[in-house]
Amino acid sequence: MLAVRRDAASMPDRYVLVLAGGRGERFWPWSRPDRPKQFLPLARNGRSLLAATLTRAQRIAPPERIVILTGADWVERTRREMPRGAHVLGEPVGRNTAPAIAAAAMWVENRTPGAAFAVLPSDHAIDDDAAFAADFERAFAAAERERGLVTFGIPPTAPETALGYVKRGAPTGERLFRVAAFTEKPSRERAIQFLAGGDYFWNSGMFVWRADVFLQALTVSRPAMVTALEPLRAAGAAEFQAALERALPECESISVDYAVLEVAPDVMMVEASFDWDDLGSWSAWARRQPRDERGNVTHGQAVVLDCDGCVVVGEGGIAAALGLENTVVVHSDGATLACPLERSEDVRRVSEAVRARVRT
Amino acid sequence: MLAVRRDAASMPDRYVLVLAGGRGERFWPWSRPDRPKQFLPLARNGRSLLAATLTRAQRIAPPERIVILTGADWVERTRREMPRGAHVLGEPVGRNTAPAIAAAAMWVENRTPGAAFAVLPSDHAIDDDAAFAADFERAFAAAERERGLVTFGIPPTAPETALGYVKRGAPTGERLFRVAAFTEKPSRERAIQFLAGGDYFWNSGMFVWRADVFLQALTVSRPAMVTALEPLRAAGAAEFQAALERALPECESISVDYAVLEVAPDVMMVEASFDWDDLGSWSAWARRQPRDERGNVTHGQAVVLDCDGCVVVGEGGIAAALGLENTVVVHSDGATLACPLERSEDVRRVSEAVRARVRT
Numbered sequence: 001m002l003a004v005r006r007d008a009a010s011m012p013d014r015y016v017l018v019l020a021g022g023r024g025e026r027f028w029p030w031s032r033p034d035r036p037k038q039f040l041p042l043a044r045n046g047r048s049l050l051a052a053t054l055t056r057a058q059r060i061a062p063p064e065r066i067v068i069l070t071g072a073d074w075v076e077r078t079r080r081e082m083p084r085g086a087h088v089l090g091e092p093v094g095r096n097t098a099p100a101i102a103a104a105a106m107w108v109e110n111r112t113p114g115a116a117f118a119v120l121p122s123d124h125a126i127d128d129d130a131a132f133a134a135d136f137e138r139a140f141a142a143a144e145r146e147r148g149l150v151t152f153g154i155p156p157t158a159p160e161t162a163l164g165y166v167k168r169g170a171p172t173g174e175r176l177f178r179v180a181a182f183t184e185k186p187s188r189e190r191a192i193q194f195l196a197g198g199d200y201f202w203n204s205g206m207f208v209w210r211a212d213v214f215l216q217a218l219t220v221s222r223p224a225m226v227t228a229l230e231p232l233r234a235a236g237a238a239e240f241q242a243a244l245e246r247a248l249p250e251c252e253s254i255s256v257d258y259a260v261l262e263v264a265p266d267v268m269m270v271e272a273s274f275d276w277d278d279l280g281s282w283s284a285w286a287r288r289q290p291r292d293e294r295g296n297v298t299h300g301q302a303v304v305l306d307c308d309g310c311v312v313v314g315e316g317g318i319a320a321a322l323g324l325e326n327t328v329v330v331h332s333d334g335a336t337l338a339c340p341l342e343r344s345e346d347v348r349r350v351s352e353a354v355r356a357r358v359r360t
Numbered sequence: 361m362l363a364v365r366r367d368a369a370s371m372p373d374r375y376v377l378v379l380a381g382g383r384g385e386r387f388w389p390w391s392r393p394d395r396p397k398q399f400l401p402l403a404r405n406g407r408s409l410l411a412a413t414l415t416r417a418q419r420i421a422p423p424e425r426i427v428i429l430t431g432a433d434w435v436e437r438t439r440r441e442m443p444r445g446a447h448v449l450g451e452p453v454g455r456n457t458a459p460a461i462a463a464a465a466m467w468v469e470n471r472t473p474g475a476a477f478a479v480l481p482s483d484h485a486i487d488d489d490a491a492f493a494a495d496f497e498r499a500f501a502a503a504e505r506e507r508g509l510v511t512f513g514i515p516p517t518a519p520e521t522a523l524g525y526v527k528r529g530a531p532t533g534e535r536l537f538r539v540a541a542f543t544e545k546p547s548r549e550r551a552i553q554f555l556a557g558g559d560y561f562w563n564s565g566m567f568v569w570r571a572d573v574f575l576q577a578l579t580v581s582r583p584a585m586v587t588a589l590e591p592l593r594a595a596g597a598a599e600f601q602a603a604l605e606r607a608l609p610e611c612e613s614i615s616v617d618y619a620v621l622e623v624a625p626d627v628m629m630v631e632a633s634f635d636w637d638d639l640g641s642w643s644a645w646a647r648r649q650p651r652d653e654r655g656n657v658t659h660g661q662a663v664v665l666d667c668d669g670c671v672v673v674g675e676g677g678i679a680a681a682l683g684l685e686n687t688v689v690v691h692s693d694g695a696t697l698a699c700p701l702e703r704s705e706d707v708r709r710v711s712e713a714v715r716a717r718v719r720t
Contacts, residue, residue, distance in 0.1 A: 029678070062664075303713050314696070314706035318717075320388070320710045322699035327684075329698040336674070336691035338698040343666075350680045353663050357678075 001137035013065055014140055015117035015211075016057040017028045020050055020070040020078060021091055022052040022123050026281050027343075029335035030315060038122040039077060042285055049279070051081050058083065059133035059141075060118055068122070069100045072245075074097035092245045097205075099225060102218055103244055105211035106232040110240075116143045119207040119256075124278050125288060128359035131274035135175070139208035139270045142176055148268040149217060150208040151179065151261060153201025154276045159191035160288055162280055162345065164203040164257065164267055165329045179267040182257060201269065203257070204276055217264045223253050225259070282328045282344035301331075311341060364605025373425055374500055375477035375571075376417040377464040380410055380430040380438060381454055382483050386704075388711035390675060398482040401436060402645055409639070410482045411441050418443065419493035420478055420500075426510035427467055428482070429460045432605075452605045457565075458619035459585060459611035462578055463569035463604055466592040470600075479567040479616075480687045484638050485648060491634035495535070499568035502536055508628040509577060510568040511539065511621060511701045514636045519551035522640055522705065524563040524617065526629055539627040542617060561629065563617070564636055577624045585611050585619070600617050642688045642704035646671045661691075671701060 003327040024037025031037045043052035050068075057066050063085035072076045072090035079088055089107070091100065101119055108117050118136055126132055153166045162185060167182035182203065186194060194200035219226045228250040235243040261267055279285050289297040294308045301314030302321075309326040312319050319331035328344055330337045337350060384397025391397045394441055410428075417426050417549035423445035430438045432450035439448055446624045450469070451460065461479055468477050474614050478496055486492055499510040513526045522545060529540035542563065546554060554560035579586045595603035624702035639645050649657040661674030662681075669686040679691035688704055690697045697710060 031682070054613060142409060146382060301717075303710060303717060305706075305709060317694035317696065318714055319696045320389070320698070320714060322697070322706060322710050323703035324687075324698060324700065327687075327698065329696060331691065331696035334677035334691075336677065336679045336689060336696040336698075337682070338680070338687065338689040338696075340684065343683035346665075349665060350663060350682050353665060354678055354680060357661075357663060 007078060012115040013112045014061050015065045015067070015108045015112070016061045017101065017108075017117055018050070018053055018066065018068040018122050019059060019097060019119065019205075020074070020122035021094055021100065022121075022138055023094075024123060025351035027285075028058065028347055028354070029332040029337050030313060030330055033074065033335075036074070036123075037076075037279070038190065039081070041102075042123075042279055043125060044288065048081060049125065050078065050122045052125075053120055054082055054086070056126060056129050056132055057118075057120060059129060062137050065323050067191075069104060073245055078086045089244055091248055093249050094249045095248055095253045095254040098218070098222065098254045099229065099248055100227060101207075101256050102215065102229050102251075103232055105214050105218075105246065106229060107240060109215070110235070110237075111285050114210060114212055115217045116140055116210045118207060119205075121205045121278075122278060124204070125285075126274055126276055128274040131211055131272075135270055135272055135274060136208065138173075138175060142173070142268055142270070143208045143210055143213070146268070147213050148208060148266065149214065149261065149264055150268045150270060152204045152206045152272045153177075153269045154204050154272050156195050156200065156202050159188060159195045160202065161185055161188050161191050163258075163278065165191075165194055165217060166203045167200050168269055168271070172268065175271040175273065177271065182262045191212045192348040202276075204272065204278075207256070207261075214260070217260050221263045222254070222259050224250075225254075251287075278314045280345070282311055282330070282347065283341045283345075286341070309341065371615065372475040372504075373472045374421050375425045375427070375472070375475055376421045377468075377477055377479050378410070378413055378417055378426065378428040378482050379429050379457060379460060379479065380434070380482035381451055382461065382481075384483060385711040387645075387711045388707055388714070389692040389697050390673060390690055392693075393550070394433065396431075396483075397639070399441070402483075403485060404487060404648065408441060409485065410438065412485075413448070413480055413482045414442055416489050416492055417480060419479075419489060420496050425471075427464055429464060441679060449601055449604055451608055453609050455611050455613045456607055457616040458578070458582065458614045459589065459608055460591050461567075461616050462575065462585060462611075463592055463608065465574045465578075466589060467600060468571040469575070470593065470595070471599075474570060474572055476500055476568060479565075481565045481638075484564070484636060485645075486634055486636055488634040491632075495630055495632055495634060496568065497505045498533075498535060502533065502628055502630070503568045503570055503573070506628070507570060507573045508626065509574065509621065509624055510628045510630060512564045512566045512632045513537075513629045514632050515562050516555050516560065516562050519548060519555045520562065521545055521548050521551050523638065525551075525554055525560045525591050526563045527560050528629055528631070532628065533635065535628045537631065537632040539621075539629045542622045561631065562636070564632065564638075567616070567621075571678050574620070581613070581623045582612075585614075608638070640705070642671055642690070642707065643701045644704075646701070657682055669701065708713045 012304045024031035038050040063083040067087040127222040142148050167181040219304035259283040286297045299313040301318045302312040306323045307321050311328045312321045313330045316333040317331045321329045326341045398410040423443040423670035426445040435450040439629045525543040527541040529538035646657045657671045659673045661678045662672040669678050671688045672681045673690045676693040677691045681689045686701045
């Protein structure tokens with residue numbers, strides 16, 4: 001099944017960390033604080049993004065070597081979606097990706113010293129699971145043999161300004177490169193240059209590295225974080241959750257990109273051969289859905305009359321759209337959103353306004 | 361208070377019939393089969409249209425001479441809105457306005473033979489209650505003294521194609537005319553001619569006549585209906601509801617315009633001096649509401665960001681609109697509507713589509 005055969009004797013077990021802590025405000029009102037994006041049936045064939053991610057994870061490792069980090073409130077919900085034998089850890093507070101990945105690295109080291117693990121966000125869409133498995137095989141090989149920090153670069157198909165970019169450097173193998181630079185979300189002008197140049201790739205938030213190598217890099221850049229998490233190294237499987245609950249609040253909140261990747265001296269990039277979408281908005285989701293003869297995407301209890309190019313979703317109630325063009329209309333459990341499809345990047349503002357309103 | 365003094369000795373008591381049987385599909389999803397338009401807080405200052413109508417009715421008659429005809433399912437709801445002493449009758453089936461008015465005429469005759477009554481729809485908006493009272497005084501005088509069938513013509517302010525029109529004939533008093541013709545909903549072209557000519561008025565569905573005179577006219581045009589309702593004449597106050605439940609299903613379903621007004625030889629028209637709107641759509645309602653600085657009308661739990669000229673209503677949940685222009689967004693108890701304001705006349709189609717969907 002995998003593209004490259006492994007020497008079982010010399011290579012330790014591989015692990016997967018699935019990050020499922022996002023709030024997913026961009027799909028309000030379908031996504032809510034108690035029902036974040038990864039639990040929505042946004043993957044093809046109506047599965048949740050988390051379930052689809054866990055299926056892909058099993059191309060890399062068996063369930064017992066998969067660990068999911070999620071918000072404490074979502075542990076039970078996560079348990080219902082995960083394969084038997086997989087593990088879930090609940091974060092008492094959100095501290096962004098660096099502390100979460102560091103804690104998982106210790107969890108891996110406790111089990112198999114020297115093992116490598118993949119980091120997978122749980123709310124992205126990928127359809128080509130075979131290409132995904134082959135690319136990760138390549139990444140693990142680089143991480144295990146060359147002790148590299150490996151990220152995935154997605155060949156960009158549009159001048160996206162909502163994503164970070166990775167600039168590739170010298171090639172070091174098939175579809176494998178040194179990373180020349182990481183770039184934050186660019187202006188539209190720069191994004192167009194990136195797309196034309198051919199050396200810039202979307203930063204997908206997926207990584208592969210050995211747990212010990214990652215922790216070593218983090219000790220250099222953020223020693224306080226490693227110190228705060230130190231109690232996790234001694235924690236047995238039964239005490240790990242409790243130790244995490246004590247240690248995580250002591251960590252600063254920072255992304256792994258800032259804390260490690262942008263400062264580590266040697267990061268590698270696999271040029272991804274699989275399709276990928278971060279599903280950052282209603283319009284991004286709609287692009288991957290089947291459409292009716294007038295270009296409308298519907299889901300659930302949707303009634304559409306005289307509409308063109310609309311996205312109409314009725315969950316827990318009816319959403320009816322009449323005479324609209326390129327408009328999102330969502331009804332979900334006690335709330336409604338309507339906005340032009342091209343404004344769907346700004347839905348987070350609506351979610352924020354609703355929360356502010358509820359507070360007052 | 362009233363413009364014309366009455367001779368209490370020679371004039372019998374005046375009555376009011378309030379028709380509250382409409383389904384109000386035009387305000388879906390705010391209006392529903394179990395919550396028709398007349399119960400919605402669409403009148404100024406957030407009162408229901410029915411409550412506002414009953415306040416006006418009391419400019420004509422005291423509560424004990426007011427009778428409301430409504431659907432059997434809405435009797436209790438109506439009771440909660442009506443003044444103490446008023447009467448409510450429940451229709452076991454809807455049969456349009458002619459049988460309802462005929463039944464009420466018999467109810468009036470049973471109490472005060474020879475008395476006149478006003479017919480008031482319960483779902484129209486009128487603000488100038490004083491002008492309303494003065495105009496009805498004029499209509500009652502004509503109905504009582506000249507035994508006329510009196511309708512109200514509303515001076516048109518737009519070439520409406522969703523309303524019927526009354527053409528005025530010879531004047532017979534101050535703001536009082538013979539009716540030259542009734543006209544069904546016209547084409548836009550004809551409606552523009554009507555408006556320019558000055559002789560056509562909107563047919564408001566409000567009437568005044570003596571009960572005995574109305575029943576006489578109906579006996580000429582629809583003798584079978586009068587025969588079917590004959591048992592009501594003998595029914596005492598305690599038995600009237602039961603007799604109505606038996607008799608009404610025997611009647612044909614037909615409007616009073618078709619059954620009486622368009623065929624009676626002598627109908628009069630009072631030219632109304634009060635404001636009037638039949639609130640036939642979301643846009644009609646919005647015209648009478650206060651707007652924010654960008655022209656948006658909001659009601660209930662509404663969140664509006666970057667919108668212009670929108671109507672946003674959140675009842676029993678949040679309605680959020682982002683970046684829209686001249687669009688209606690309504691969230692009400694498990695359903696959402698979004699459509700351009702200019703399409704709000706077609707909302708009935710949505711309501712029908714939803715009902716068809718629920719059936720299958």
